Amino acid sequence: MELPDQLPELSPAYPAPATGIKSWAEDDRPREKLMSKGRATLSDAELLAILIGSGTTRLTAVDVGKLMLQGVGNDLNALARESVKQLCRHPGIGPAKAITVVAALELGRRRKEADAPARATITCSRDIYNLMRPHLLDLPHEEFWVILLNRANVVMRKTAISRGGVAGTVADPKMIFKEALEQLASSIILVHNHPSGNRNPSGADIQLTKKLKEAGGFLDLPILDHLIFAEQGYYSFADEGIL
Structure with a gap:
């Protein structure tokens, strides 16, 4: 059988066998x-x-x-x-x-x-307290949260970093900054609760805040506030001028 001088071209819809x-x-x-x-x-x-x-x-x-x-x-x-x-x-x-x-x-x-939910903007410590009330009110144990903000101080995400007992919880700086870096946050707010109702920071709270503030400075992720949440109010490191 003789072959034609020129083979017909494949249809454009079915190209030649593809390279994977x-x-x-x-x-x-x-x-x-x-x-x-x-x-x-x-x-x-x-x-x-x-x-x-x-x-x-x-x-x-x-x-x-x-x-x-x-x-x-x-x-x-x-x-x-x-x-x-x-x-x-x-x-x-x-x-x-x-x-x-x-x-x-x-x-x-x-x-x-779907309607995009309105995202909260943080303008003062009271905004932080109100934002976290649904998460921390009436808890019998301590929890440590981070709030991630964009450049306009709009909340991008709020995340629980750790949960502990009545007397305290461990906040791992690596986990805090990992979350912020992955979300491309511009700044961070720290929040933890005192189930005892005592709003005053402990020595460990103060040391941790200083440590995280220094680390945030190196990463260009400023810590805007650290709020201690209690049922009858709160303590703001920023308001007290010790951040």
Whole structure:
């Protein structure tokens, strides 16, 4: 049998066998790229590739993502309106992958519809006390918390660092600053409660505050206050001028 002089080209929708994503440079692989450069650097097709997980013998997961987008005119809203059955019409997409994409897009829709909760802004020690009342009021044991703030003194997160007994709890500086660095906080507020109702700081409280203040200075993470919470009031290191 004679072969034709020129072999027909493959359809653009089904390119030649793909080189696997694992053979790509690490910075180009969607998962690694998200880890090293951040989610905002990924294209829509690359984000879809992470959801899809794998491609076909001829298509990488990124190729599959591109074809999915092309099939809806590169409109994510149109993609979100497709059913599992409709998504399965795209090359390389079966029910399991289609369900994953539908679930992810539905989460995005719900997030968009949800009202973003107002975040508290700290302007004085009373704001700190009111913020922590739901967490520390009536506790029979000590807890140590950190409040992480952005540059506008808006609360980014409040986290319990340790829980102890009636007489005290251990606050590990490494855990405090690890949390702040991971969240890219601009400043920190320390809070712990005294179940006894005594608002005055102990010698250990004062020493710990000094230690954390010095460490925060090296890391450019200032400690704005250390509040001792009691049921009938509080003690603010900042208000007392000893921070």
